Amino acid sequence: MENIDPFVINFIVFTLAIFVGYFVVWAVTPALHTPLMSVTNAISGIIIVGSLTLIILSPENNDFQKSLDLSSLMGYLATVLASINVFGGFVVTQRMLAMYKKKKKVKK
Numbered sequence: 041m042e043n044i045d046p047f048v049i050n051f052i053v054f055t056l057a058i059f060v061g062y063f064v065v066w067a068v069t070p071a072l073h074t075p076l077m078s079v080t081n082a083i084s085g086i087i088i089v090g091s092l093t094l095i096i097l098s099p100e101n102n103d104f105q106k107s108l109d110l111s112s113l114m115g116y117l118a119t120v121l122a123s124i125n126v127f128g129g130f131v132v133t134q135r136m137l138a139m140y141k142k143k144k145k146v147k148k
Contacts (some may be wrong), residue, residue: 073136084122091118098106 068076094115 076135077129081126081133084125087122088119088126091099091115091122094118 065076092115
């Protein structure tokens with residue numbers, strides 16, 4: 041096998057992950073939606089920790105210098121997107137749990 045550019049391999053894996061993720065998520069029954077949200081929130085939390093580590097400990101940022109490089113930019117982007125996902129997951133979970141609460145009867 042000839043030398044293949046690692047970018048091409050990474051791009052193929054990324055594209056396949058998009059398709060697999062799409063079909064897996066759309067196949068989930070409504071009863072499993074809340075546990076799936078909990079798992080994705082946990083994964084996003086791990087991504088936030090990893091991205092913050094990438095921002096702080098990137099090799100180009102010796103002694104915590106504030107320089108704009110690709111790894112810092114990608115770490116920042118991962119932190120923002122994962123934070124949006126975590127916040128949105130908590131909002132959706134709260135709304136779903138509110139549907140199961142008993143409604144208070146209003147006395148007249």
